[in-house]
Structure formats: C-alpha cells, structure tokens
Amino acid sequence: MKPISGKRILVCGKGGSGKSTFVALMADVLQKRGYETLVLDGDASNPEGLIRLMFGLGVNNEPKPLLEFFGGLDVVTCPVDDPSPLTRIDDLVPVPEKRIDITREIPSEYYIKKKGISLFQAGKIEAYGQGCDGPVEKVVRDFMVQGEWVSLIDMKAGIEHFGRKIPDTMDMILVVLDPTLESVSIAKRIEDFCKKTKMKNFWLILNKISSKEMESMMMEKLGELKSRVIGSVSYDSELIQRELSGGSLITDDAHKDIEQIVDELEKSVLDKK
C-alpha cells in the first residue's frame, strides 16, 4: 500500500487562494504515481467546479450530485441540527461504518472517470432559497469509500465547514494560502481548530509565490506556524491563462512544485509509522 492510500484529505483556505487549482494538479500527480484517486468537489456554490479545471469540460458534463444518491434534501440533514451519520436510502447502517463500494454501489452518472481520476460532486445550490450548505457538507463529511482510494476534497472558501465539524472524518487538512494577511489569519484560525480536535496532519501550502522574498515574508507573518508549511507553489501565469481559456490545467509547470509537496506528504505519513 502506498503511503497516502486510503487517506481523506480536506483542502481548504481563503477564497481564490488556489484550492481548486491545487486539487486538480495534485490529483494528476497522485494518479501518475499510481494512486487510485478520488476527487470530491465539496464547494456547493461554484457552478462548474473542478470539472473544467481538471478535464476542460463544461457544465453539461457535470456528474450527478452525490446528495441525490443519498436521497436529496428531504433526507440528508444539516450536520449542526442533526449530527447523525449519512446513510444509504435503503440501509440504516451509517456509511462511515459500512463504507461505500464505489464500483458496485455508485452508478456511473455520479462520477467522471478519466486518466485514473474519478471526480464526484457532493451537491450544488440549485434553487433560490434552498437553504444552507449543511446537507452538502454532510455528504462531504461521510462519503467514505472502501479500498485504497486517496480522497482529495475541494472545499468552499473560508472556515464555515469547521463550524460544522466536517473535518472530524478527515485524515489530513491542507490549507492553501495566497500571499495575503487574510490567508495567514485563516491559517491561524484553522490551526486553533486542529489543536482542539487533536488533528495532527495539518499542513500549509504557500501558493502564487513569485519570489524568495515573498516566501520569506509569508514565513515571517506565519510565525510559529511556519513549521507547518509543507511546500510552496510558484506564481504561474500560464495557469491563469489556461483557466481563462477553458482548457484543463494538466501538464503545467506548477507540477514540479506539487510533486515535491506530495513527496513531503508521503514522508509525513511514513514518519508517523
């Protein structure tokens, strides 16, 4: 078994810091290393989400939201009002106790499988007045699968999901920071939450770093938290152009940086053993 096989990794951080870009690139690095890679789009507010970034596909190709598989908003409740675990429509055994067997249980319209990556979507805000993201986040919290899949979960900006205890079922938290003080303060808040919940696998990724000076400034602003920085991704204008042109991000320069980050994450898991 590879070092991060079976892990559920939550990717969070400030709005626009590069979470989705990072998830798309990391998924590609993981599949190239032979990991069975599951990407879960957990951002209910982003209409196209990761599909375009990862595969250069548009909204028409979106997979069905997993929220529907679990019975939709009539059945799946907000984890704050009702923390009870997610269950299948016809089976009361909680999903975390009897993990999902993807190939046998989930019909193919719920995911896009390409180049060794399977992309799922937790749910979307589709109707005016639909309510909060809670039910979508319960799906994120409890969509636990059998086997060696690495689950990479792209979250909505901010820290609302910590308020809903979504990280309780995660094995690792990655915070993507762009070079702003807002990113630094979000990382500090998240560190507090991780301390309280005794989440040890908590790492920071500095993104959009255009010089050594900028990296040093960020490290200085992070203070003691700098020991949690597991890697940096350089500012890469080609990424922005590719995003704008609607193509997929794959095969980009930023890959080298992400390769190093995956090396470090693998080491961090092996060191703990």
Ligand SMILES: Nc1ncnc2c1ncn2[C@@H]1O[C@H](COP(=O)(O)OP(=O)(O)OP(=O)(O)O)[C@@H](O)[C@H]1O
């Ligand atoms: N390393 C990088 N260098 C340059 N631009 C980047 C880099 N990473 C991401 N970007 C750009 O930053 C913008 C925001 O990226 P992205 O959508 O991945 O952020 P996000 O954190 O997922 O945003 P949101 O909070 O809206 O979900 C995009 O234009 C993307 O191309």
Ligand SMILES: [Mg+2]
């Ligand atoms: Mg995003």
